[in-house]
Amino acid sequence: MTAAAELVLTRRTAPASPWRRRLTIGLLNNMPDAALCATERQFGELLHAAADDTEIDLVLIALPGVPRGPRAQARMAGRYLDAAALADAGLDGLIVTGAEPRTARLDEEAYWPALAAVADWTREAGVPTLWSCLAAHAAVLRFDGVERRPLASKISGVFRSGPVSDDPLVAGAPYHFATPHSRLNGLEPDDLARAGYRMLTLSPVAGVDAFARRDGGALQLFLQGHPEYDADTLLREYLRDVGRFLRGERPAHPRTPANYLDPTTEARLARLTERSRADPSPARLAGYEDVLTAARPQRSWRGSAVRLYRGWLAEVAMRAARPARAAS
Numbered sequence: 001m002t003a004a005a006e007l008v009l010t011r012r013t014a015p016a017s018p019w020r021r022r023l024t025i026g027l028l029n030n031m032p033d034a035a036l037c038a039t040e041r042q043f044g045e046l047l048h049a050a051a052d053d054t055e056i057d058l059v060l061i062a063l064p065g066v067p068r069g070p071r072a073q074a075r076m077a078g079r080y081l082d083a084a085a086l087a088d089a090g091l092d093g094l095i096v097t098g099a100e101p102r103t104a105r106l107d108e109e110a111y112w113p114a115l116a117a118v119a120d121w122t123r124e125a126g127v128p129t130l131w132s133c134l135a136a137h138a139a140v141l142r143f144d145g146v147e148r149r150p151l152a153s154k155i156s157g158v159f160r161s162g163p164v165s166d167d168p169l170v171a172g173a174p175y176h177f178a179t180p181h182s183r184l185n186g187l188e189p190d191d192l193a194r195a196g197y198r199m200l201t202l203s204p205v206a207g208v209d210a211f212a213r214r215d216g217g218a219l220q221l222f223l224q225g226h227p228e229y230d231a232d233t234l235l236r237e238y239l240r241d242v243g244r245f246l247r248g249e250r251p252a253h254p255r256t257p258a259n260y261l262d263p264t265t266e267a268r269l270a271r272l273t274e275r276s277r278a279d280p281s282p283a284r285l286a287g288y289e290d291v292l293t294a295a296r297p298q299r300s301w302r303g304s305a306v307r308l309y310r311g312w313l314a315e316v317a318m319r320a321a322r323p324a325r326a327a328s
Contacts, residue, residue: 022055023316026091028083028118030063030099030111030135033072039097042228049302050309054317059089063118065111066099083118087125093316094127098134106138106148116142126218128316133183136222140187144195148185154241156182156234157258158301159225161203167212169221169311170200177308178301179225180234181206182257187224197222205258210308219315227305231297234260239285239292246282253277265295 025047031039040060047056062080081089096118103109107116115135119142122129131139140146161177163170170177179201186207189199201209212221226233234257241254253276256269268291276284 021317021321022057023051023092023313023320024057024059024090025316026059026061026081026086026089026094028061028063028094028096028135029080030066030097030115032100033069036072036075038230038233039228042230042233043095043097046228046305046309047313049306050313052310054313056313059091061086061089063099063111064114065109067110083114086118086121091127092320093313094122094129095132096129096135096139097132098137101134106134106141112138119143122218122220123215126216126319128219128221128312128319130221130223130312132223132228133226136224137185137187139220139222140192140195140197146187146191146195148187150185151183153252154182154184154254155186155206156238156255158234158260159203159206159209159258161201161206161209163200164202165198165200167198167200168315169210169212169308173307175304177201177209177304179203179206179209179223179227179304180229180260180301181209181225182234182237183224187211218319219312221312223308227301227308229299229301231299235292235295235297239288242276242288243282243285246276246280246285248280253280260297261295265291 027040027043029036029039044058047058060076060080061083062076063083068076086094096115099109099111101109106112109115115138119139121127123143137148141148158178158180161179163173163177165171189202189208192199192208192211197211197213199208199211203209206225208224210221210223210225212219214220238254238257241250244250245253253273256266256273261269269288272284272287272291
């Protein structure tokens with residue numbers, strides 16, 4: 001695997017065994033250039049936190065058709081494996097991130113043929129795969145023709161969801177899951193259920209949070225939210241969307257992320273929002289920056305994120321251990 005650099009996240013506390021071993025996890029990073037490095041780090045840190053005694057080799061993978069600027073291309077050169085080489089990468093599991101949409105339909109995106117080929121391969125190879133946000137929408141569209149639906153307005157914030165299944169990933173959860181959501185589209189539970197997907201967690205506000213299916217025993221896990229997010233990621237996305245509104249690039253002022261900021265910050269943002277709606281101007285962005293610089297959002301979802309990823313890694317490890325046990 002000379003074309004890919006590996007980020008080795010290691011905890012050595014016990015000898016290797018069929019249940020406590022080194023796992024190779026691929027990260028197909030489709031996020032925009034501005035979020036490329038942060039995405040590498042966020043998923044790497046979350047896998048590390050969830051890995052317990054397992055060593056994780058994180059292999060970075062690039063999808064053809066995702067537009068990249070010169071700086072991102074230079075950053076990725078020699079570090080990212082081309083998705084066409086997935087079959088030879090020796091992956092035990094795969095994580096696929098979303099990408100910035102540029103068309104109304106996912107199957108009209110320039111990267112769709114390559115992403116569809118990845119989805120088909122995960123089924124054929126039986127590789128446990130975690131599909132994140134837009135990638136989850138793309139996967140169910142490819143697998144079963146399930147269409148995502150536009151929301152009335154963007155959902156942004158941290159939302160609680162409750163387990164609705166006895167699946168091993170959520171069975172016995174002692175608390176509700178908290179997950180950041182940031183999206184303009186969503187999947188309907190009834191549409192997914194008719195296609196054979198199993199709901200894992202549902203939110204009364206955000207809708208489907210996590211759902212899954214096991215094809216031939218291999219777990220396909222789908223997340224509409226972003227448990228990997230940093231404490232300030234929603235804050236930075238909000239500021240980006242405000243800037244787009246003030247420059248006339250989006251029709252409506254974004255809502256403040258729900259269940260995320262302290263009351264004082266929310267009140268100050270509400271005053272700024274009222275003025276900006278009455279008189280939008282790029283010059284107002286500095287006022288938002290001043291308010292948000294003083295904000296200190298908490299990563300209240302970290303425990304939920306680690307628990308979910310720990311369950312996913314446990315299934316990846318069990319599947320990876322089967323050949324070793326069979327040969328012993």
